[in-house]
Amino acid sequence: MARDQGPFKLTNPWPKIGWWSAAALLAVSSILGFLVLARVQQNGPDLGTWDAICRALGITSDSAPAFAAQPPLRTPTRIAWTPQTLAQVAAGDANAGAFVALNCGACHGEDGVSKSSLIPTLAGLDRTVIFKQLDDYRSGKRLWGVMSAIATALSAEDSANVAAWFASRTGGLLPVRNEGLPENGRSLRQTDPALRLVFAGEPTRGIPPCGACHGPGDQKLGAPSLNGQHASYIQRQLTAFAQGARQNDINAQMRTIAAKLTSEEIQAVAAYYAAKREQRPQESGAKAAQK
Ligand code: HEC
Ligand code: HEC
Known part of the structure; x- marks a missing residue:
């Protein structure tokens, strides 16, 4: 008879209510703990569902091989x-x-x-x-x-x-001799585009003077002498740098510069350097006289 009374009576709803509330609490806290809170990152976009669950459990969701998505390394030279x-x-x-x-x-x-x-x-x-x-x-x-x-x-x-x-x-090719820059009368005010580029560059367009690396101002290690080189060859190399067909320059120095030159400027500097060849007879004569 006691079963029909007090907490043991069969129609008592409280145990059911207790179980259901515990289940509901568990569900809500799981959703909060595994899906909602774990998703949020302080610095970065929200995580996806699977990543959030893994993060809440303290395991990594990243199972891809470490080498998978690396872009190929591209260095200009060895x-x-x-x-x-x-x-x-x-x-x-x-x-x-x-x-x-x-x-x-x-x-x-x-x-x-x-x-x-x-x-x-x-x-x-x-x-x-x-x-x-x-x-x-x-x-x-x-x-x-x-x-x-x-x-x-x-x-x-x-x-x-x-x-x-x-x-x-x-x-x-005439060797590059350090003749010092700037030279008299060779400044930004030069109207000849070749002389201006070689001796002063175009600062407003971010072009340094060619002469600072290729002579006559100074020679940078690895910068070829252009004095007396064929104009068509110089022109073709500049175009190749500008278009990215040649990419072996360290720190993209020449690619950056060549891309800023107009085709008239390319022609003009190529002609300027190629013409250094004409001075050769006097040059060698002067050298022979020194010896
Ligand atoms: C900061 C230094 C620097 C400046 C300024 C510079 N160059 Fe160069 N240039 C180089 C270097 C270094 C190379 C060699 C790249 C390589 O390693 O292949 C080169 C290569 C070249 C070549 C290819 C020559 C060959 O024999 O293959 C040409 C042509 C050239 N430069 C023209 C120019 C012209 C024209 C200018 C000016 C508008 C200029 N450069 C300004 C450093 C410079
Ligand atoms: C079949 C013709 C041919 C032969 C043979 C040849 N070359 Fe070349 N070489 C070229 C051409 C063409 C270029 C320019 C290619 C370019 O535009 O990149 C060149 C470019 C070069 C350059 C780059 C010069 C610069 O100013 O950047 C060097 C260095 C060179 N050759 C060295 C040699 C050496 C050393 C040999 C012999 C062991 C040789 N070549 C044999 C045709 C040849």
């Missing part, structure tokens, strides 16, 4: 001007390089003075430049069918040797 690289270039032996150079004469000219306006003259080019460009062709950082194939056949030592040989040839 060469850095470390003391080791410079020592390797300096160790180049011109006499040994003469043999390697037998493979180059057909295109670059016997003594590195190229007759074709689209093939660069190598005589007088700084050996660091030749070494770097050969390595860039070898590693595919600079692309040109024949040169890539030829460079692949050369070891780093061959490259240093042939670089030393071509750098020591005369009658090609």
Whole structure:
């Protein structure tokens, strides 16, 4: 009879109410704890449902392999001007390089003075430049069918040797001498676009003076001498940098500059540097007179 009375009577609703309230509390707190609160991040967008649940449980939801979505690394060149690289270039032996150079004469000219306006003259080019460009062709950082194939056949030592040989040839590019900038009468007020670009640049358009790296002002390590280089070759390289067809310049220095030049300016500077060749007879005469 006691069952019919007090808390034990069958019709007592309270146990049911208790269970249901406990279940409801559990559900609400789970939703709050796992879905609502865990979703919010202090610095960043809200997390998705699965990420929020994993975070509340203290486990990681990121099960993708660590290498999956990395974009391919793109460095402009393998060469850095470390003391080791410079020592390797300096160790180049011109006499040994003469043999390697037998493979180059057909295109670059016997003594590195190229007759074709689209093939660069190598005589007088700084050996660091030749070494770097050969390595860039070898590693595919600079692309040109024949040169890539030829460079692949050369070891780093061959490259240093042939670089030393071509750098020591005369009658090609005039070496860059530090003539100091600015020069008299060569300033921003210059109306000739080539002289202005070479000696003063265009600060308003963010173009530094070419002469600060390619001479006559100063030579930056790795910047080729352009004095006497073929105008069409200079023009084609500038266009290639501007369009991103050539991307082997460290820190995108040339890509940035070339992209800002108009085609008239490209023509003008190319003609300016190519014409440095005309002064060659007097130059060598002056040098011979000094000796
Ligand atoms: C079949 C013709 C050919 C042969 C052979 C050849 N080259 Fe070249 N070389 C070229 C051309 C064309 C270019 C310019 C390519 C470009 O625009 O990137 C070039 C570019 C270069 C450059 C870059 C110069 C610069 O100012 O940036 C170097 C350095 C060079 N060659 C070295 C050599 C050496 C060293 C050899 C021999 C071992 C050689 N080449 C053989 C055609 C040739
Ligand atoms: C801050 C230094 C710097 C300035 C300024 C600069 N250059 Fe260069 N330039 C370089 C370097 C370094 C390279 C070699 C890039 C590489 O490693 O391939 C180069 C390469 C080039 C080449 C390719 C030559 C070859 O033999 O392959 C041309 C052409 C050239 N520059 C033209 C110009 C002109 C024109 C200007 C001025 C409007 C200019 N540069 C301003 C540093 C500079």
